[in-house]
Amino acid sequence: MRRFRRAAVGFLCGLVLLGTGVMAAPSGSEMGGGKINVNTASVAELASLPGIGPAKAQAIVDHRAKEPFTRAEDLRKVKGIGPKLYDAIREQITVGDAPAPSGRGG
Secondary structure, three states, rough: OEEEEEEEEHHHHHHHHHHHHOOOOOOOOEEEHHEEEEEOOOOOOOOOOOOHHHHHHHHHHHHHHHOOOOOOHHHHHOOOOOHHHHHHHHHEEEOOOOOOOOOOOO
């Protein structure tokens, strides 16, 4: 019985810890519609995307420090993010802080 109780407590603690990253309140790096802005999101926010773990999230942050993303498709430039992974997350990301295009000629 004692062994079961410890396992149950450990399982519940794990669920709570898992939920803290996924259920965190938006922090300004998310834009309307609940999309994560890949130009401003933290490593933890990026890691909450399906298929993106801490290492890929850090790679995204490192890449954008050198070259900010101007379109969502630019995320595919990051090592480890191929077409399948990009397709799985593209509806959940945005690049809201991309440079604005120049005006219509005046």
